[in-house]
Structures are given as structure tokens and as C-alpha cells.
Amino acid sequence: MKIAIQGIPGSFHHQVAINCFGAEVEIVGYRIFEEVAKCVAQGTCDYGVLAIENSIAGAILPNYELIDRYNLTIKDEYYLPISHNLMCLKGQQIEDLVEVRSHPMALLQCKKFFADYPQIKLVDDIDTASVAKRIHEEKIKGVGAIASKTASQIYQLDVLASDIQTVKNNFTRFIILQKPSLDLGLVKANKASIKVTVNNEKGILAELLMLMSEYGLDLSKIQSIPVIEKPWEYAFFIDTQFEDHNAFESAVSEINANFGTVKIFGKYLNRK
Amino acid sequence: MKIAIQGIPGSFHHQVAINCFGAEVEIVGYRIFEEVAKCVAQGTCDYGVLAIENSIAGAILPNYELIDRYNLTIKDEYYLPISHNLMCLKGQQIEDLVEVRSHPMALLQCKKFFADYPQIKLVDDIDTASVAKRIHEEKIKGVGAIASKTASQIYQLDVLASDIQTVKNNFTRFIILQKPSLDLGLVKANKASIKVTVNNEKGILAELLMLMSEYGLDLSKIQSIPVIEKPWEYAFFIDTQFEDHNAFESAVSEINANFGTVKIFGKYLNRK
Numbered sequence: 309m310k311i312a313i314q315g316i317p318g319s320f321h322h323q324v325a326i327n328c329f330g331a332e333v334e335i336v337g338y339r340i341f342e343e344v345a346k347c348v349a350q351g352t353c354d355y356g357v358l359a360i361e362n363s364i365a366g367a368i369l370p371n372y373e374l375i376d377r378y379n380l381t382i383k384d385e386y387y388l389p390i391s392h393n394l395m396c397l398k399g400q401q402i403e404d405l406v407e408v409r410s411h412p413m414a415l416l417q418c419k420k421f422f423a424d425y426p427q428i429k430l431v432d433d434i435d436t437a438s439v440a441k442r443i444h445e446e447k448i449k450g451v452g453a454i455a456s457k458t459a460s461q462i463y464q465l466d467v468l469a470s471d472i473q474t475v476k477n478n479f480t481r482f483i484i485l486q487k488p489s490l491d492l493g494l495v496k497a498n499k500a501s502i503k504v505t506v507n508n509e510k511g512i513l514a515e516l517l518m519l520m521s522e523y524g525l526d527l528s529k530i531q532s533i534p535v536i537e538k539p540w541e542y543a544f545f546i547d548t549q550f551e552d553h554n555a556f557e558s559a560v561s562e563i564n565a566n567f568g569t570v571k572i573f574g575k576y577l578n579r580k
Numbered sequence: 581m582k583i584a585i586q587g588i589p590g591s592f593h594h595q596v597a598i599n600c601f602g603a604e605v606e607i608v609g610y611r612i613f614e615e616v617a618k619c620v621a622q623g624t625c626d627y628g629v630l631a632i633e634n635s636i637a638g639a640i641l642p643n644y645e646l647i648d649r650y651n652l653t654i655k656d657e658y659y660l661p662i663s664h665n666l667m668c669l670k671g672q673q674i675e676d677l678v679e680v681r682s683h684p685m686a687l688l689q690c691k692k693f694f695a696d697y698p699q700i701k702l703v704d705d706i707d708t709a710s711v712a713k714r715i716h717e718e719k720i721k722g723v724g725a726i727a728s729k730t731a732s733q734i735y736q737l738d739v740l741a742s743d744i745q746t747v748k749n750n751f752t753r754f755i756i757l758q759k760p761s762l763d764l765g766l767v768k769a770n771k772a773s774i775k776v777t778v779n780n781e782k783g784i785l786a787e788l789l790m791l792m793s794e795y796g797l798d799l800s801k802i803q804s805i806p807v808i809e810k811p812w813e814y815a816f817f818i819d820t821q822f823e824d825h826n827a828f829e830s831a832v833s834e835i836n837a838n839f840g841t842v843k844i845f846g847k848y849l850n851r852k
Contacts, residue, residue, distance in 0.1 A: 342684040412614040514789035521783035
């Protein structure tokens with residue numbers, strides 16, 4: 309089995325792939341999210357892992373757009389607890405560090421921890437795992453990385469402090485993607501990701517949400533997107549939770565009949 | 581005057597900075613959006629230019645989050661027409677090209693043009709301008725870039741074909757950021773970007789939008805964001821257009837009184 313991820317070994321995507329599919333599968337790393345979507349659509353990989361609500365990199369809307377454009381199906385979702393760990397070359401102590409590099413959001417989430425170490429300069433970098441990789445490859449002394457435990461294992465770094473993020477119950481949400489042709493085999497979906505395209509009339513979104521509310525559909529996410537080639541249309545990516553699957557289907561029918569068109573990206577189990 | 585942008589000379593941000601502030605100002609390029617927000621907040625730069633609805637890079641929600649976290653003010657917005665141009669080392673013809681590299685979204689938007697040139701392989705790359713830069717610096721023959729006209733001038737490349745994108749009236753929306761303390765001096769704002777934080781009750785968003793609709797506020801964008809540290813709260817980034825500024829102020833008062841809290845990122849003129 310081949311799993312597509314964006315990023316290098318030790319990245320959060322890599323960790324999610326291992327947690328969901330086990331360490332035996334082949335994990336293929338791509339540079340950009342687009343390539344992940346493409347290779348799942350083309351069948352080069354069986355599944356793709358994509359961050360969809362990410363307090364680290366924040367790539368949300370573009371990834372919904374990829375699911376839409378490549379006609380992929382959301383098979384499942386996965387919540388990874390954010391765990392930031394301070395690591396450096398083996399043998400070094402925290403007193404040896406003059407600089408810690410990571411993604412700015414990771415640095416921000418660990419700011420409180422570093423208040424006790426004013427000699428350490430916090431420096432923004434492109435992401436978390438690549439700093440760990442660089443320290444390992446170039447044997448950089450005096451510089452620490454903030455990254456996942458997996459990254460410390462892969463790049464043979466010493467973890468000086470674990471779970472140094474201020475907010476402890478912080479999660480990043482990932483989705484597992486597959487080709488639409490595959491059977492989902494799901495018995496009891498209680499969550500769905502959909503795209504609703506409506507005519508751009510004043511107040512139409514309020515009416516649409518009223519209708520969903522009447523059917524007992526709980527809104528957990530909504531993002532508006534312009535329909536570039538059709539300025540009179542308006543679209544929304546919506547995540548919704550429900551107890552009654554029939555109510556969901558009825559709501560979709562009514563939206564299709566009276567509002568616009570619904571495209572279902574996936575129906576799956578709420579994992580939170 | 582110092583203007584902060586993300587990216588290198590020839591990037592779309594660079595072009596917007598020139599179009600808005602003229603060629604005489606000092607344009608400072610940063611690697612990531614976070615650094616743009618930070619330097620405006622700290623006063624190192626006077627203004628920042630930030631893509632906010634971007635069909636190229638798609639970085640939308642994270643940039644709203646930056647405005648929020650750094651307490652910046654939106655001074656103005658700017659719509660840049662997407663213009664993709666095929667360019668290569670001076671003296672080369674289109675027949676000499678075996679490969680064209682660019683951001684996947686740029687390649688996608690120009691796919692029809694390349695249907696007539698099946699010998700050219702289209703290869704995904706990180707962004708648009710950096711490919712032009714690389715071709716120039718490493719004198720790479722046989723490879724083309726898709727980038728802005730400004731990039732072709734800066735990196736001394738020949739433009740083989742102009743405006744090769746399939747959809748011609750495609751825009752990217754940018755915002756101009758400043759420190760909140762500065763006077764905006766605006767006479768007639770008819771658009772606002774706000775953040776509304778509400779209690780997470782079923783159907784509350786539908787009610788909120790109904791209220792906005794009753795006050796004549798037209799919704800041009802809505803993005804939900806989780807409030808990580810307060811799971812019982814829910815927030816939305818909303819762009820809204822209005823004819824009557826008093827109606828906007830009244831709606832804000834009523835939301836503050838009955839729904840939750842409104843944070844105004846900026847009131848400005850609709851430039852579309």
C-alpha cells in the first residue's frame with residue numbers, strides 16, 4: 309500500500325500516515341499538496357493524507373479546492389495532538405543553545421517555555437521537521453529545533469524538553485483521501501464535507517443555514533469561495549455533523565431542489 | 581517609506597507594492613507572511629502588502645489570523661489582474677523549450693495554451709518568480725517560466741507569449757496593512773473586514789447572517805475559525821459591503837449586544 313504525504317520524514321503528515329496505516333506501508337513524500345492530490349487521483353498512491361485545519365501551516369481552503377478539482381473522496385479524518393519538542397545534536401544541553409529555529413506558529417505556541425531561557429534567540433524558519441534535518445545533516449551545534457518526537461528519532465537528535473507548547477489540548481485535523489471510485493464501506497457516517505454552490509442573492513446564505521439548522525445539521529465549518537468563472541455564483545465549503553443520516557440526505561435534496569447544487573466530498577465518522 | 585512584502589522581486593506582491601506606492605519606495609521582501617505582519621506591527625515597515633484571496637498560492641485564512649494576532653488595520657484593498665507570461669533566456673524560441681516550470685495553479689490556468697505545444701513538459705514548482713530568477717542566474721536553456729511581466733524585466737528574460745491564461749478576467753485580491761494607531765483618513769468606507777466571536781449554539785450563525793441581511797449588509801466572504809483555547813466559542817472572519825455606513829455601525833452594535841463580540845480589522849473602499 310502506498311500513502312502520499314506532503315513533506316519529509318518526521319513531518320506531521322508523516323506521523324499521521326504512520327498512525328493511520330502502520331509503519332509497514334510505503335510513505336511517499338511530495339513537496340506540495342497539489343502533487344498529493346494528483347497522485348491519489350491518478351492511482352499512483354492508494355491514499356493521501358492532507359492537513360485541513362492546521363494551526364501550524366494553516367493550509368485549509370486550498371486543500372478543499374484540491375479535493376474538489378481532483379474529485380477525491382474523504383474516507384476519514386484524523387486529529388493529531390500538537391506536540392512540540394525541543395531537540396538538538398546529541399550531547400548538547402539546553403545551556404549550549406543560542407538559537408532555536410522552527411515554524412513561526414510553533415515558536416509562538418512555545419513562547420512561554422522560552423521565557424526562562426532569555427539567552428536563546430527564537431528564529432522563524434520554513435517548517436518544523438526540515439530544521440531538525442538540517443541540524444542532523446550539517447551537524448549544527450548551538451541551534452535547537454522544535455519538532456515532533458518522530459523527527460527527533462529520524463534525525464537522531466536529543467529531546468531536551470517534551471510537550472513545551474503552552475496550550476496542551478491543541479489538535480491539527482487531517483483528512484484521508486482516496487479515489488472516488490473506491491467503496492467507502494462505511495456503516496454509520498455522522499459527518500460530511502460538502503460544497504454548496506448557490507446563486508449570489510442577498511441573504512441566501514442565511515436562508516441556507518436556517519434550512520440546515522431545521523434538519524438538525526450542526527455546522528462545524530464554513531468557508532466561502534468565489535466561483536471565478538461565474539461571478540453570479542457563490543460557493544461554500546461546509547463541514548456538518550448530524551445524528552440522523554436520513555435528515556442529512558433530505559437536507560441535501562432540498563438544497564439541490566431550492567438553492568443550488570451540492571457536491572459531497574465525503575461522509576465519514578466524526579473522530580473528535 | 582518602507583513597504584513589506586512576502587517574496588522576491590518580480591513576485592505578485594512586489595508588483596502590487598509598486599502599483600500602490602510607486603517605484604520610489606523601498607520594498608522589503610520577507611520569506612514568510614508572518615514576518616510581513618510582524619514588521620508592520622513593530623513599525624520597521626510603514627505598510628505591508630498581503631494576498632488575501634489568491635488563486636495562485638491560496639493563502640487566505642492564515643493571513644486573516646495574522647491581521648488578528650498582530651492587531652493590524654486594513655487600510656485598503658487592491659485587485660491585481662492575473663497575467664501569466666511565458667518567458668525564457670534571451671534568444672530562445674518557443675520551439676527550443678522542452679520544459680516549463682511554475683506554480684501548479686499557474687500551469688493549470690495556462691493548460692489550454694500549451695495544448696498546441698505537446699513537446700513541452702509542464703513541471704510543478706514552488707512559485708512563479710523564483711523559476712524566472714533561477715533561469716536567469718543559472719543561465720538555464722530549454723526551460724521556460726510562467727511569471728509576471730515585471731519578473732521578465734527584472735530577470736532579463738524574453739517574453740515569448742503574453743497573457744496565456746485561459747480565463748482572462750481573473751484577479752487576486754491583496755490588502756494593504758498598517759499599524760492600528762495610524763489615522764485612516766477615510767471619508768466614505770463601504771466595505772469592512774471583521775471578526776465575530778459567538779457562543780457555539782446551534783443555528784447561531786444563521787441568525788447572525790439574518791441580522792446582517794436585515795441591516796442591508798452584503799456578505800462577500802465568510803470563513804469560520806475554531807477558537808482553540810475556548811471550545812465553546814466559535815469565530816468567523818467576515819467581509820461585508822454596505823451602502824449605509826450607519827447601518828453597518830448599528831449592526832455591529834446589535835451583534836455586540838446580542839450575539840458576541842465584533843473586532844473590526846478595517847473599513848475601506850471597495851475597489852472592485
